[in-house]
Amino acid sequence: MDQRISFVTLAVRDLDAARRFYLDGLGWTASLDVPGDVLMIQAGEHLVLSLWVQEHFEAEVGEVRRGPGLAPITLAHNVPTRAEVDAVLATARAAGAEPVGEAVEREWGGYTGYFGDPDGYRWEVAFNPGPIGQVVLP
Structure with missing residues (x-):
């Protein structure tokens, strides 16, 4: 496979x-x-x-089992700059996304925030300056 x-x-x-x-x-x-x-x-x-x-x-x-708490999955949208993290979060919120958390600097060196789609699925918007973060950028 x-x-x-x-x-x-x-x-x-x-x-x-x-x-x-x-x-x-x-x-x-x-x-x-x-x-x-x-x-x-x-x-x-x-x-x-x-x-x-x-x-x-x-x-x-x-x-499908639904109940208290979150679906045990997150989806991520990585971007090349911190400013783009803020811009994507603003776009999602303008579209009606549930604001989960403002973007913050993470201990591993990145900058990320979250929003929820209409079904509550959590999307992470991330700037990841490390090698693995660069792999996923277009």
Whole structure:
């Protein structure tokens, strides 16, 4: 098996809200949009973010457990400067993102902040000056 991830699929409660947030709010572009079913967004050269209606997700994958706390996953959007971290967080909040935390300097030398999408999935916006941080930049 090749060492890569092709899709990140998130079960969403309200596909229309997800569409408004990701396409209208963040300004991303759909690669595939099937109303009432799935929204797919090419998020990298070989990576797709798939937002799938929860009922359809469960029919194929199994029951989703939701309850107190957060989904045990974060998604990250890395940028090349601290200023871009602040700009992306401002864009997400203007799009209706739940503000999770202002960006702060981290002990490992980076600068990161978080927002939540309409389903509460946490996105980290990060400036990572280290070698691994440079690998993920376009």
